Each structure stands twice: as structure tokens, then as C-alpha cells.
Amino acid sequence: xKKILNxxxxxxxxxxxxxxxxxxxxxxxxxxxxxxxxxxxxxxxKVGLVSGGGSGHEPAHAGYIGKGMLDAAVVGEVFxxxxxxxxxxxxxxxxxxxxxxxxxKNYTGDVMNFEMAAELAEAEGIKVEKVIxxxxxxxxxxxxxxxxxxxxxxxxxxxxxxxxxxxGAELSEVKRVAEKVVANVRSMGMALxxxxxxxxxxxxxxxxxxxxxxxxGVHGEPGIERKKIGKAAxxxxxxxEKIVRDREFSGEVAVMINGLGATPEMELYILNKNVQKILSxxxxxxxxxxxxxxxxxxxxxxxxxxxxxLDEELKSLLDAAADTIAFHP
Amino acid sequence: xKKILNxxxxxxxxxxxxxxxxxxxxxxxxxxxxxxxxxxxxxxxKVGLVSGGGSGHEPAHAGYIGKGMLDAAVVGEVFxxxxxxxxxxxxxxxxxxxxxxxxxKNYTGDVMNFEMAAELAEAEGIKVEKVIxxxxxxxxxxxxxxxxxxxxxxxxxxxxxxxxxxxGAELSEVKRVAEKVVANVRSMGMALxxxxxxxxxxxxxxxxxxxxxxxxGVHGEPGIERKKIGKAAxxxxxxxEKIVRDREFSGEVAVMINGLGATPEMELYILNKNVQKILSxxxxxxxxxxxxxxxxxxxxxxxxxxxxxLDEELKSLLDAAADTIAFHP
Numbered sequence: 001x002k003k004i005l006n007x008x009x010x011x012x013x014x015x016x017x018x019x020x021x022x023x024x025x026x027x028x029x030x031x032x033x034x035x036x037x038x039x040x041x042x043x044x045x046k047v048g049l050v051s052g053g054g055s056g057h058e059p060a061h062a063g064y065i066g067k068g069m070l071d072a073a074v075v076g077e078v079f080x081x082x083x084x085x086x087x088x089x090x091x092x093x094x095x096x097x098x099x100x101x102x103x104x105k106n107y108t109g110d111v112m113n114f115e116m117a118a119e120l121a122e123a124e125g126i127k128v129e130k131v132i133x134x135x136x137x138x139x140x141x142x143x144x145x146x147x148x149x150x151x152x153x154x155x156x157x158x159x160x161x162x163x164x165x166x167x168g169a170e171l172s173e174v175k176r177v178a179e180k181v182v183a184n185v186r187s188m189g190m191a192l193x194x195x196x197x198x199x200x201x202x203x204x205x206x207x208x209x210x211x212x213x214x215x216x217g218v219h220g221e222p223g224i225e226r227k228k229i230g231k232a233a234x235x236x237x238x239x240x241e242k243i244v245r246d247r248e249f250s251g252e253v254a255v256m257i258n259g260l261g262a263t264p265e266m267e268l269y270i271l272n273k274n275v276q277k278i279l280s281x282x283x284x285x286x287x288x289x290x291x292x293x294x295x296x297x298x299x300x301x302x303x304x305x306x307x308x309x310l311d312e313e314l315k316s317l318l319d320a321a322a323d324t325i326a327f328h329p
Numbered sequence: 330x331k332k333i334l335n336x337x338x339x340x341x342x343x344x345x346x347x348x349x350x351x352x353x354x355x356x357x358x359x360x361x362x363x364x365x366x367x368x369x370x371x372x373x374x375k376v377g378l379v380s381g382g383g384s385g386h387e388p389a390h391a392g393y394i395g396k397g398m399l400d401a402a403v404v405g406e407v408f409x410x411x412x413x414x415x416x417x418x419x420x421x422x423x424x425x426x427x428x429x430x431x432x433x434k435n436y437t438g439d440v441m442n443f444e445m446a447a448e449l450a451e452a453e454g455i456k457v458e459k460v461i462x463x464x465x466x467x468x469x470x471x472x473x474x475x476x477x478x479x480x481x482x483x484x485x486x487x488x489x490x491x492x493x494x495x496x497g498a499e500l501s502e503v504k505r506v507a508e509k510v511v512a513n514v515r516s517m518g519m520a521l522x523x524x525x526x527x528x529x530x531x532x533x534x535x536x537x538x539x540x541x542x543x544x545x546g547v548h549g550e551p552g553i554e555r556k557k558i559g560k561a562a563x564x565x566x567x568x569x570e571k572i573v574r575d576r577e578f579s580g581e582v583a584v585m586i587n588g589l590g591a592t593p594e595m596e597l598y599i600l601n602k603n604v605q606k607i608l609s610x611x612x613x614x615x616x617x618x619x620x621x622x623x624x625x626x627x628x629x630x631x632x633x634x635x636x637x638x639l640d641e642e643l644k645s646l647l648d649a650a651a652d653t654i655a656f657h658p
Contacts, residue, residue, distance in 0.1 A: 003521075004596040004632065006561045011595065015595045017602045018601035021601060021602060022601050022619075058593065063594075192331040209331070231334065232333045232334055232335045232343070235333055257351075262590065262630070263333065264332075264385070265392075266340065267333040267334065268333075269344045270340070270343040272351050273344075273347035276350045291348075293594070298593040298595065301331060
């Protein structure tokens with residue numbers, strides 16, 4: 001295992017310390033928790049936004065904390081859901097009396113633990129609503145999931161629900177735009193290499209030297225097909241066609257080309273060229289493109305493509321100001 | 330070779346097309362060149378700032394184009410200096426009559442080609458000044474270099490010289506602050522894995538499964554020592570101690586923890602924890618921390634540490650507004 005670590009069992013603790021030390025003017029950690037929040041929680045008159053999940057997907061989710069996006073991120077062990085008590089601490093910290101909205105990726109553990117925390121919070125008199133993100137069109141049901149998985153499209157939910165909350169909208173309105181994003185966003189990924197959970201010490205699966213896996217999940221869950229590595233143009237075509245067969249896209253879209261961890265930015269731009277060519281041929285207009293690492297799988301080489309169908313409301317919320325470490329409108 | 334590519338010999342061309350397609354509101358390519366500029370060059374009343382070098386180091390350098398940083402980046406083939414004619418095109422495009430400032434990393438090819446372009450531009454009546462960045466304390470002279478190499482510290486030169494130019498400063502003043510950064514910045518890197526130049530198709534060197542290289546260059550040039558992989562605390566100590574032995578740091582510094590391409594953000598934050606502990610024990614105050622991929626070597630796993638000694642002027646220029654893809658004050 002070639003990693004920059006101290007004790008592999010203290011990976012998340014070490015990471016959280018290093019993260020908060022890096023951005024002391026923006027982030028804080030709730031004492032004796034794995035919850036990271038912005039410095040000024042709760043924000044009076046604003047719905048609180050909480051997301052989170054297992055770690056190993058950085059910059060998700062703490063990188064999206066800040067004005068116009070999340071108020072808190074709950075950090076689990078690597079590829080492991082955070083526990084309900086941690087989620088509850090986050091909810092309590094960000095509630096200003098206007099309620100708290102949870103953005104949950106569709107993994108069985110996350111859904112169960114975030115919902116349990118919501119019930120506990122409601123028992124304490126806090127209004128809680130949620131959305132479950134299931135943007136990955138690759139497979140129905142998987143190692144960690146019933147239904148479709150939530151992947152990089154989640155970042156668009158953070159951005160748009162966060163912008164709505166920042167306007168002072170009510171909890172029901174934040175929920176409405178979050179559900180609108182979920183209805184309009186689709187993603188699909190592929191991998192060239194596996195990744196290694198530090199405490200396990202070896203890769204969770206293997207891919208041959210000339211092999212790629214289409215439709216893989218962000219924890220290495222199986223995808224649709226293993227095959228010989230294709231050219232960027234073929235990879236772009238496989239990802240794009242699967243997405244547009246799942247949902248009709250037209251008019252204006254946002255495109256996210258997301259690196260899974262080890263993929264050079266150079267390769268993401270090459271993929272972007274091919275994706276944009278395909279979308280252009282289909283008469284789909286690209287309103288915004290985001291290229292970079294938004295939702296990773298540690299050092300996995302590979303990428304995902306996300307398309308978000310836009311309307312005037314979503315465009316305006318997507319472009320609204322935000323001040324976070326990892327997302328820049 | 331596991332890469333997302335089309336023709337390996339068209340890597341840079343494909344990347345440039347994908348880059349400009351991603352950010353059409355910010356970037357443009359000069360026709361029939363490998364020069365990328367901001368959309369509004371030349372800016373009246375402002376010194377033009379040009380940098381560049383071989384590709385494979387993304388987001389360097391095109392990611393630093395924008396208000397408050399670079400006006401243009403000249404893009405060479407992978408790990409290969411751009412030619413003087415390309416640099417000349419960049420200089421001509423960004424000159425508003427107030428002169429052009431070149432930020433050059435200290436590699437023999439870059440220095441020669443940028444200097445030749447400067448002479449050609451001066452022959453056309455354009456005032457040109459330059460700075461050569463040599464922040465890497467690891468080795469004197471190397472495969473590509475006479476003297477010390479220029480690595481991630483170059484990004485601080487872009488930021489600070491760019492902020493000064495943005496104030497409307499004269500060419501001599503831009504040069505003064507750029508030289509001040511070079512005098513005050515030091516870096517040191519390490520690698521866990523090699524990387525592969527697409528046209529070569531195989532890694533340029535090998536590291537054993539339990540081996541790391543301290544002091545490696547961003548093209549895989551040899552460092553100081555190959556040894557058994559140490560814990561993050563030991564790596565932090567090796568990098569930090571070498572830097573602070575080279576130059577005395579005190580008062581306030583900026584810290585950059587730079588990933589070389591394949592290193593998960595998680596590991597960079599862990600390293601940051603250990604670096605900050607060491608600096609704190611030495612009584613060095615950290616004014617700003619930047620953690621992420623700023624100057625990469627494609628899919629190399631590893632990192633570099635950069636320290637910049639600050640004073641009031643440098644702090645103010647470092648924090649000045651900038652609008653680029655890859656650097657966010």
C-alpha cells in the first residue's frame with residue numbers, strides 16, 4: 001500500500017485535523033465528533049444544510065461547506081456511513097429554528113443512519129426534511145445500495161439547494177429545488193484502476209493491465225461491463241449514450257467531468273472534448289462545464305460524467321455566489 | 330498504459346481543445362498556436378503576465394489564467410518546453426504597451442526558449458522582463474536543469490506578480506515583487522510512484538512496492554534518496570527540515586501542500602497535519618494554507634511542500650482578488 005499515512009486506523013482522525021488546520025477561517029470541527037461545520041453555524045433565518053457519508057471521496061463533502069452550499073458535513077470512516085449520533089450532532093449545530101435539510105446519497109447505510117438521525121432530531125423539536133440522491137444510471141441495486149447509487153451529481157444538489165437556502169427560503173422550498181435537481185441529474189462512471197482502503201491495506205478488486213470497467217461505483221462496486229480500454233472518444237460515447245438513453249436531455253445542460261482520484265486533469269479535458277462533441281451533435285447546449293475532482297474514490301483512476309438538465313431557476317441557483325473550498329461557480 | 334486518451338501523439342492538442350471548450354467565458358486559444366489567454370487580452374494599462382512550460386503539470390499553467398494572475402500560458406508538449414515562436418505569440422497578444430513579464434521555471438529548455446522569445450519581442454519594440462523560479466531545494470543541477478528546479482512555488486509567483494500587475498504597477502515593480510517571492514519561497518517534493526508520458530507509453534522510472542523517493546522532480550528527475558516508505562509524520566519532517574535548513578523562516582508563512590496527481594486529498598490533509606505541527610513547534614505562524622493539486626506530474630503519486638516567507642506586502646498581494654480556474658485566494 002503506497003499511501004501517505006500515519007496509523008491506518010487513524011486515517012479519518014488525522015485527515016479531519018489536517019483539514020481544519022488548513023482552513024481555520026472557514027471550517028471548524030464540533031468537539032468530540034466527526035462533524036465539520038462552517039464557522040458561523042447556525043445562520044439565523046436560514047435553513048441548515050447537512051450532507052456527508054463515508055470518507056475517501058474528498059473533496060466531498062467537507063469541501064462543499066460554506067456560504068451558498070452546506071453548513072455541515074458528517075464524516076464516516078473510509079467508505080463507511082457515519083453513525084446516527086454524529087448526524088444528529090450536525091443537525092443540532094446548524095438548526096436556527098427554520099429547520100434542517102439533509103442531502104443523502106443512496107447507500108443503504110447512509111439512508112438508514114441519516115433517517116434515524118432525522119427522527120431523533122424531530123423528537124427534539126427540530127424540523128427535518130431530506131432528499132436522496134440516486135444519479136448513477138449504471139446499475140439498479142449494488143453491493144451497498146437498493147436502487148441507484150448517489151455519486152457526483154450530489155454536488156449539484158449541494159450547490160442548488162444551498163443557493164436556495166441562502167436566499168432565506170423555507171424548508172419546503174429547499175426540498176422542492178433539491179428534488180428538482182435529483183429528477184434532472186444523471187451520472188455514469190468508469191475506472192481504470194482500483195483503490196485501497198487504508199485499514200484493509202490492499203485493493204478491493206483487480207483490473208487487468210489493458211482492462212477498464214464501465215459503470216463502476218465510487219467504492220469499487222461492480223459496474224456493467226469489463227472490457228479492453230477504449231480511446232477517450234469511445235469512453236465518452238459509452239458514458240454519454242447510457243445517460244441520454246436514461247433521460248431525454250434538451251436545451252441547456254450543466255456538464256461535470258469528475259476525476260475519481262488518480263486521473264490527470266489532462267485526461268479529463270481530453271474526455272471533455274469528446275463529450276462536448278457528442279452533446280453538440282445531439283443539439284444539446286452546454287451552459288456550464290465543471291472539470292476536476294468533485295467526488296473521488298481515493299486513488300482510483302477513472303472518471304464520471306454528470307449531466308444536469310437546466311431551466312431558468314436551476315441556472316440562476318447554479319450560478320449564485322458560493323464560498324467553499326472545492327466548488328467555485 | 331492506463332490513460333484516457335485518443336492518439337497519444339495528439340494528447341496536448343486534444344487537451345487544449347477540451348480545456349477551452351470547458352471555460353469558453355474565461356479562456357481562448359490563439360489560432361494555430363498552443364497559447365491560451367484570458368478573453369480580454371491585452372488589458373489596457375496593465376503589464377501582461379505570461380508563463381508556461383511543458384504540459385503534464387495541470388492545472389499549471391492555464392489554470393492560473395484570469396484576473397489577478399496570468400494573462401497567457403504557453404503550452405508545450407508533455408514535459409517539453411514550448412518553442413520560442415509560441416512564447417512570442419503569447420507576448421504579442423498580452424502587451425498593451427506597458428510591457429510583458431515572463432514567469433519561467435528553471436529548466437534549461439524553458440529558460441532558453443522564453444529568453445529567445447523575449448529577445449524577438451524586444452526587437453519588435455515590446456518591453457519584456459522576467460523572473461526565473463528555482464524554489465526546489467532538493468538538488469543542484471538535474472536532468473533538465475542547471476541550478477535548482479522550479480516547481481510548485483511558481484504558483485505563488487503567478488499570484489503575487491499577477492496581483493501587482495492588476496494594480497496597474499509598472500513592469501519594474503512587477504519584477505520587484507516577483508523576485509521577492511523567488512527569494513522567499515522554497516519547496517521540496519517526494520514520490521511514491523512514477524508517471525507515464527503518453528507518447529512513450531511506459532513509466533520513465535520505477536519505484537519498488539515499499540519504496541519512496543525524496544526530493545524527486547516533477548518530471549521524475551532523480552531526488553536525494555530512495556528509501557522505505559515512511560509514515561506521514563516522517564515524510565513531513567523530511568520535507569520541512571530540508572526546507573528550513575535551506576532558509577530561515579520566521580513570523581508568518583504561506584504553506585502549500587501540493588499533490589503530484591494521484592495522491593488522494595485525504596493524504597494531503599494528513600500530511601498537512603504533520604507539517605503544521607512541526608512548523609508550530611518551531612514558532613512559525615501559518616498565515617494561509619493551500620492544499621490540493623497545483624503543479625502535478627500527471628498520475629504520479631506523491632506531493633511537494635512549499636513555504637513562502639511573508640511580509641505585509643506579500644500578504645496583501647496573496648490575498649488580493651483573483652478569478653482563475655485553479656487558484657482561489
